[in-house]
Amino acid sequence: MTINPQLNADGSLRHLLTIDGLPRAILTHILDTAEGFISVSEQEVKKVPLLRGKAIFNLFFEPSTRTRTTFEIAAKRLSADVINLNINASSQSKGETLLDTVDNLAAMQADMFVVRHAQSGAAHMIARHVAPHIHVVNAGDGRHAHPTQGLLDVFTIRKYKGEFHNLRVAIVGDVLHSRVARSQIHALTTLGVPEVRVIAPKTLLPVGVEQMGVHVYHDMLQGLKDVDVVIMLRLQNERMRGARLPSSQEYFKYYGLTQEKLALARPDAIVMHPGPMNRGVEIDSSVADGKQSVILPQVTYGIAVRMAVMSILAGN
């Protein structure tokens, strides 16, 4: 059980399930490979033949448009055959177990599963179960991990900031429920960012988050001071209805990113958001669309990063 299930015996990447525990060299290799794929998207014929003949199944057990689309585009640009499955609407609703579904799809000669699931650890379970030639990419599992999002975020940061070793990064919002935040924190700390801050009310922070190597702030004005990167997290509306937050108005007042609060960060700070955004709840439109925002480039880079991951896993 102590062997990292996403690494081969030689330490190479077999699955991408989480950034937690991956060595810096593997992250850097993915980012460097992604650099090479940016130009593919800019060509008139946006395709390379690296995964020609490979069958990639997008298994989405919970709804997603953006992530599924970027994985689909990435796979197609690598010339793979892509099959999209919205499992909620099919087998699972008929009572089939998750592993039965996976077995059936594996029998259709799948080479890779891209898995999105509402439960933490679902991708790990599938990875433990599949035949050795099948690769699993976690496209988001519960609150646990969204490793390609974490990678595309650090890729974006590297694009704009060049280095990691001299940065202060603030992650703001619902860290407790966020798989994105966990992956970002692992990616940033692994790549050597010396100061990662999380800013949130106590109701949105998990116990012991400091042990992930972050500094905790409850006051956004203090937390944003002199940071180079501000990453805003999506606040799900259902959190408002529970006992975690009293109202979207109060949340926006104390934790929403406005131009005034952003002014506390370094003048060249960039603003990121994994999307989809709730404008006026976690971020003001003037910031989301402002000159410091790199939210749309994140989406573009996401395709290159996912191409890199898939080609590294299945291209060998």
Added chain:
Amino acid sequence: MKIKISNGRVIDPKTQFDSIADVYIAAGKIVSIGAMPAGFQANRVIDATNQIVCPGLVDLAARLREPGFEYRATLESEMNAACAGGVTSLACPPDTDPPLDEPGLVEMLKFRAKNLNQARVYPIGALTQKLEGLRLTEMAELRDAGCVGFSQADAPISDTQVLVRALEYASTFGFTVWLRPEDAYLAKGGVAHDGFVATRLGLPAIPVSAETVAVATILLLVRETNARVHLCRLSSAQGVDMVRRAKAEGLNISCDVSINHLHLSEMDIGYFDPNYHLSPPLRSTRDREAIRAGLADGTIDALCSNHTPVDDDAKQMPFAEAEAGATGLELLLPLALKWAQDQGVSLANALARITHHPAQILGLDAGHLTVGQVADVCIFNPESRWQVIPANLRSQGKNTPFLGYEMQGAVTFTLVDGQVVFEAKK
């Protein structure tokens, strides 16, 4: 049937007897330990050389899964497992389907169990109807049908007024109320200890306060009602400490812990292994150490298997969706022995936690080896090693966090009522 168990190391934790001796059994009872009674002619001699002869184990929590969950396990399979584990008396929680909230259900369970002629089954009746935490059961009727206590199993009562009424009513008759201290709201939705591992794995968490708030509430109500309460499956250092102080104050309480919490912690969840999905959740290593110390100093009265056979289909799921629980009847003895070895506790003290002490909690004249006593006996080889693999488990539930572990200590014979109900293959 007359049986002579010869040359074993006889340990009776209750009387502190510990000596190489022969045990003579006739008509289901122990007739002598040491000298052979006049005219005794054994029909069978069991050679217990280099083995321990101790009272049959008494387990405070073993789910037999009948009625309602026969696809997970049957009385027969789990009674076999009990006997293979040296367990001769076991208490079963009421969380069957339907729950044990009517005398007829209890009588049926007792009848079916008795017909199997294996371990003795002592049902714990439901404290509230359908375990819903709303209306009290007919406790006196249930007692008459064979219940030895009343419990909510793993379904805590969230309405404190119902809880206090249940304690008052039970204490009217002198019944023991068995409560798993867990605040229903604080535990809601959680599947793992609220600590760094759950944070890293993104698992919904259950804070320690879910246990301590409930312990505090129960202790306050025990003071008020003078009810006798047994606290089931403590999991936290703070919980153990609260019980220690309450006992020092003289409150009429007892408590147990499971074999899983005695040896494992949140760190063992690893990469979402559903075998480690247990209720209550595995807590921090500090909590585990406090539990181990609490069992040694007597704060925790008994060790139980918390046997919960779960089928593969219910475990082959993402961690949070997998059913909580693990098989344990066959692991109770070796894991008690391992704790004794790790903790530097004597063999007799370790055996007391799984024989004499749980029998006292159940109010049974069991769990000891004395002349005139019913011959419920466990014989085991303390040096024998075996591996926990599905093929080695008689329980229909093959899932346990200890899969793959090597155990030391193997039962060779189990006797109930002076009859051999289990004999290990040579």
